[in-house]
Amino acid sequence: MVFRFGMSVLLFVMISVEICRMAKSETGNHEYTLSSVREALVRQEDTIIFNLIERVKFPINSRTYHQNYASFPAFHGSLVDFVVKNTEAIQAKAGRYQSPEENPFFPENLPPSLMPHYPFSKILHPEAALVNINKSIWKVYFDEMLPLFVASGDDGNYAQTAASDLSLLQAISRRIHYGKFVAEVKFRESPHDYEPLIRARDTEGLMKLLTFASVEEMVKKRVEKKAMVFGQEVSLERDDDDKGNYKVDPSLVSRLYDKWVIPLTKEVEVEYLLRRLD
Amino acid sequence: MVFRFGMSVLLFVMISVEICRMAKSETGNHEYTLSSVREALVRQEDTIIFNLIERVKFPINSRTYHQNYASFPAFHGSLVDFVVKNTEAIQAKAGRYQSPEENPFFPENLPPSLMPHYPFSKILHPEAALVNINKSIWKVYFDEMLPLFVASGDDGNYAQTAASDLSLLQAISRRIHYGKFVAEVKFRESPHDYEPLIRARDTEGLMKLLTFASVEEMVKKRVEKKAMVFGQEVSLERDDDDKGNYKVDPSLVSRLYDKWVIPLTKEVEVEYLLRRLD
Secondary structure, three states: OHHHHHHHHHHHHHHHHHHHHHHHHHOOOOOOOHHHHHHHHHHHHHHHHHHHHHHOOOOOOHHHHOOOOOOOOOOOOOHHHHHHHHHHHHHHHOOHHHOOOOOOOOOOOOOOOOOOOOOOOOOOOOOHHHOOOHHHHHHHHHHHHHHHHOOOOOOOOHHHHHHHHHHHHHHHHHHHHOHHHHHHHHHHHOHHHHHHHHHOOOHHHHHHHHOOHHHHHHHHHHHHHHHHHHOOOOOOOOOOOOOOOOOOOHHHHHHHHHHHHHHHHHHHHHHHHHOOOO | OHHHHHHHHHHHHHHHHHHHHHHHHHOOOOOOOHHHHHHHHHHHHHHHHHHHHHHOOOOOOHHHHOOOOOOOOOOOOOHHHHHHHHHHHHHHHOOHHHOOOOOOOOOOOOOOOOOOOOOOOOOOOOOHHHOOOHHHHHHHHHHHHHHHHOOOOOOOOHHHHHHHHHHHHHHHHHHHHOHHHHHHHHHHHOHHHHHHHHHOOOHHHHHHHHOOHHHHHHHHHHHHHHHHHHOOOOOOOOOOOOOOOOOOOHHHHHHHHHHHHHHHHHHHHHHHHHOOOO
């Protein structure tokens, strides 16, 4: 009798441990906390600046963006449209958009993932996780950001230019859509502050609650400093002679964050929160 | 009579100017000199290190390389094979491999460029321009380089890992195959030194003629310094506190150049020269 009771307890403990293990693996290993989210945003600054430095290696190469320069069979659009749409399709099959941190620029007609299921974190609220402002990012990137950074000219490297645009667009988009995680962890920290504003659809109130001017100032200064560090000419001989000769203008990187990256991240945060109670 | 003679001279001058303009555009605007080639190699160090820093953001993610983890219809190979082959096909259609600086990893069955002709420089000797050692680079990259740099672990970001591998592989491959331009400008500077060795198929003699130990030492030191600069944590508060905490180990970057990048570049140079008189 005592033996059977002991066995039952053991079985119960084993099953509980297994359930916990499964639950853990079901949400992935990655934990999202306010501090981990902030750390990720800081790390993503480096990625954006590296990719920006790589894009400005090429001049504007405007044929990359002409609607009629390239003619691909059964495809209407520019070379950059062709490269981005087709590369996204390959990446989709390879499972890229299974990750809640990735958002395609052309979600229409994207092929499904052909990869086995991976237990990515399910921290985001399902309705709100669908926020995707890549159409705005795309427009702003080509109309406003790019002309600010690249030199005029044409060196014929259109495919490389488009690939480089895609990497930079993906880095910027990932940073901006990380606003979903920012919003989620902030919401979880103080739901009582957010819920009334969400119910009242008070966009302005939400924006206010999410805005910390001093943090934004710090981010803008930090990316400017990073552009100086990563964009300098490193040589063995001189160490400080070459200061001031940067691959991208540091003040423009600060402006990039001020005018687009920070405001669009907050737009994602607000959009996310508005759907957080759906 | 004088008028007609004057018109003829004017016409002759106009035609000559046009021929010169066409000849210039036929060889592209890019000039390859010993100094421009060196400058390009130095600039490419930054690209390699940026891409290395981006790859090590992810752990090894070994499923990316398993032959049987992913199963793509009508495709045999690993996820990285799938991503690289298909991305190269898109880039080929977009004209990437029209540039003499670009070399595909999977040249077999690559679709032709769909882009209008662009007059890239034709400085390379046509027979020798075909040198492509990407099969060796591919093997060395996955068998030896990657395990040196990345942490163990699995975060599920296999598509991003494969895309990141492709960018890094392309940067390394471009640097190594730039050996063709190095060899060509060196050959043009002193053909009399090279021709007898080429005719004698004297690989060792060519290698000796191409090797400058002091320059190689300088390159290894410079990339180590670059890894320190680009891989540091940049923050506004501390400035030197964090030294020693780099995203990639700078001594490993020096080793990467010592063991693989420099020797493989010289291999390309020798291969190129051996075909230079064909």
